[in-house]
Amino acid sequence: MTYRNLSACVADLERHKHLVRIDAEVDANLEIAAIQRRAYRAGAPAMLFTRVKGCRFPMLANLFGTMARTKFIFRDTLRAVEGIFRLKLDPFDAFRHPLRYTGVPRALWSMLPKSVSDGPVLRHRCAISDLPRLISWPMDGGGYVTLPQVYTESPDAPGPMQSNIGMYRVQLDGPDYEKDREVGLHYQIHRGIGYHHAQALRRGEPLKVNIFVGGPPAMTPAAVMPLPEGLAEILFAGAMAGFRIPMVRQSHRTGGLPILAEADFCISGTIAPYQKPEGPFGDHLGYYSLAHDFPVLRVDAVHHRPDAIWPFTTVGRPPQEDTVFGDFIHQLTAALVPQVFAGVREIHAVDAAGVHPLLLAIGSERYVPYAGERQPQELITCGMALLGSTQTSLSKYVLIMAHEDAPSMSTHDFPGFFTHMLERTDFTRDLHFVTRTTIDTLDYTGISLNQGSKLVWAAAGPRKRQLADTLPGDLPLDARSEDGGLAAAGGSFGDPRLFGRGIVVLRGPKHTARRDEHDPAMHALAARLAHAQGLDGLPLFVVVDDPAFTAANWENFLWVVFTRSDPATDMYGAGEFTHCKHWGCTGPLVIDARLKSFHAPALETDPDVERRVDALAAPGGPLHGYL
CATH class of the missing domain: 3.40.1670 (UbiD C-terminal domain-like)
Known part of the structure; x- marks a missing residue:
């Protein structure tokens, strides 16, 4: 089944027992986020909260909380999308196995967005202050949108084919923002919107932005899909949705930029010629990202459909719901890795380490097959390629081993992978640093915001040491002064x-x-x-x-x-x-690996909120049996 909007998806999930309605009143300030995190950990159904304190819109949690539910949502299109990726890898496979690709022509047609004159999203208008004010962590700087689809088009080449859809944090309120007129737009380094913003600044033009919330479920994975620059996410969304994504064409009603016709909400505006402090907010590394100056969106209008639902998630130390996004995308694209990165056979951006901080990789070492002893050479080229394009360029530590040394090794086998690396690394030779370079905006370990270092740690060849499984009794850990005290x-x-x-x-x-x-x-x-x-x-x-x-x-x-x-x-x-x-x-x-004096604080929950959620989940409570 394909879902043209979020309401259709919610209704179908409810029919198939993948969603429950929660009619008890819940608070968007900390409480609903605490519920969502527990629901994810428990593998609970999606949850539609119909009574949100102080807000007239229902909120939807845990929509993509399990891989099984995610695949159920895209059950009618997943095979065709996988077929598109397979054909990119091997175009002639369609001749060998034509039955595998029966849905591909329709999926390719669905990739083209459809221009329409009107849509349900334009039926009603509201103010920013009418939207759910989700606060996920106690130190969060305001309410923010956790599942936005931020849509921009290239000022140099307007139109959907050069558009970008990204999932960038959108702060709805705070002491520095003009109520209902400004929202914060936290787009991090190496994001497609940045290229559009740079074009607009060069042209001396304002950059129009539409922020969609809800709509066809396919829009959410599209917004986080690590597509190459120049390949529009809306094309991928159409293939995943199974139909051409309807976009209300540009007019005075849309503010000069197309609007997703079936979106639940759309915030339209223009990036201001100034920045304001955004944050702090809990992030997916498990710490707060602190307040920094980021672009501001001057709001022109907020539209919503009659049956609007506000989907949300929370981010924090992995695993969280966005872990499922990562696994889902990895399964779709894993076969393409050797084509995108020559010599690389497998990669794993480690969710437990916050994704970007650690990338494990397996590559080939074929540069000098006649050498008496294999050592990292092609692997270094592979590691630098991983740091040079797509989202892997944000990786901080790249640990890469040679497939030839252990053909059955997997990057998901942490004990085996680290054992292999430590047995074979020559520490006088195999560590390759890139210093004073760009790093993930959310990573506070570097020398400044967006700046730090990276490491390619490569290992190849025979074992160089036998790893110990016991500690010696006399490790010289502390220096001692002459009188026996600590120096x-x-x-x-x-x-x-x-x-x-x-x-x-x-x-x-x-x-x-x-x-x-x-x-x-x-x-x-x-x-x-x-x-x-x-x-x-x-x-x-x-x-x-x-x-x-x-x-x-x-x-x-x-x-x-x-x-x-x-x-x-x-x-x-x-x-x-x-x-x-x-x-x-x-x-x-x-x-x-100590917490440094300049690091952002780690995320901690509010004990009073956790006790309230305990009560909701207790026998007789509305969440009993789900959390």
């Missing part, structure tokens, strides 16, 4: 724990260094490890604030290590050296 320069390190084979997690002193500075205590620790005996099987030491938490499981380890460290600033090494601007070390590698 000030050495700091206080302790509570070492073995996490996996070859990985030591230990507690470090509270971080006090300034941004863009090495910590002398970490250099001192690395120096002590350089003189220690019996560490050949322990090539990686990680310094954290809470070793018990970090070492509890792989999810905690990946989150702490890769969301709290910048490669160039926070990597140290026993026997470290710099030779002709290449950094390496002869002994264990040491990563400082």
Whole structure:
């Protein structure tokens, strides 16, 4: 079944027991977000909240909360979309297996948007202050739209074929915004809207923006699909929807930019020639993104359809509902990876590490097949290619291994992958840094907003060490003064724990260094490890604030290590050296994964709100059996 609007999708999901209506009053201020996060963790149905405190619009949670439900929503078009991707990979497969592609011609026709003169979204108007004011975390700076479809067109080449649809945070209110006239538009680095904005500034023209909420469910994955620059997301949305997406053509009613005819809401406006503070907001790395100046949208109109529903999600430390988006897109596009990145066989942007901080990859090492011993060469080319295009360019750590060394290895096997890397890495040779470069806007580990470093860590060839599965009893963690006390320069390190084979997690002193500075205590620790005996099987030491938490499981380890460290600033090494601007070390590698003095705070829930949700989920409560 194809859904032309969100209401049709909601009705069908309810018929098939994939959605429940919640008629008890709920508060959009923290409470509904806490419910949504629990619903996702519980694998609950989608939830339509019909009574939102102080708001006349119902709110829809957990629509894409499970992979099974996501595939159910697109059950009639998924095969055809997969066929399009397969044909891009191998056009002649259609001749070998024609029955696989019976739906492809219709899907290709559906990719073309349809121009219409009117649509349900234009039936009614309201104000920004009438919209649901969703607050997800206690320190959030205002209400914001969590599932927007931000539509712009190229000023140089107007029309849907050069349009962009992105999911950028939209702040609806706050002390710095003029009520009902301004909203914040947080578009991060490396986003398609930025190219359109640059064109408009060059031309001396204002950039028109339409923000759609709701509408055909296919518009949501389209807004987060990592498509190449120049390929419009609305084309992908049509293929996923199974019909040509109707767009109300430009007129005085639409503010000069097409409007999604079946959208539930549309906020129309123009980017102002000034910025204002946006944030703070909880984000998908598990921390707050702090207040920074971002573009402002001057609002011209807010339209909505008669039966408008406000879909939403919340973001926070993974996994969350957006984890399903990532897995869904990965399944659709995994086969295309070798075509997009020559020599790369598999990639995995690790959700547990916040997606962009860590990319695991498997590539080929074929440059010198006649060599007596394989070493990273093609892998380095592959790693640089991953950092050079599409959304993988936002990756901070790229760990890449050679397929030839372990043909059955998967990037989803964290213990196996890290063991393989640590067994084979030559730390004097295999770490390749890119410094003072652009990084993800939400990543606060760098030297400034949008700026930090990246690392390509490549491993190929035979095993170089046997990893230890026990700790030595005399790790030289602390420097001692002559009277037996702790030396000030050495700091206080302790509570070492073995996490996996070859990985030591230990507690470090509270971080006090300034941004863009090495910590002398970490250099001192690395120096002590350089003189220690019996560490050949322990090539990686990680310094954290809470070793018990970090070492509890792989999810905690990946989150702490890769969301709290910048490669160039926070990597140290026993026997470290710099030779002709290449950094390496002869002994264990040491990563400082403590919370830094300049980091944004981690997300924490409100205990009072959690107790209210407990009551709603208790026996006899409206959410009992779902959370």
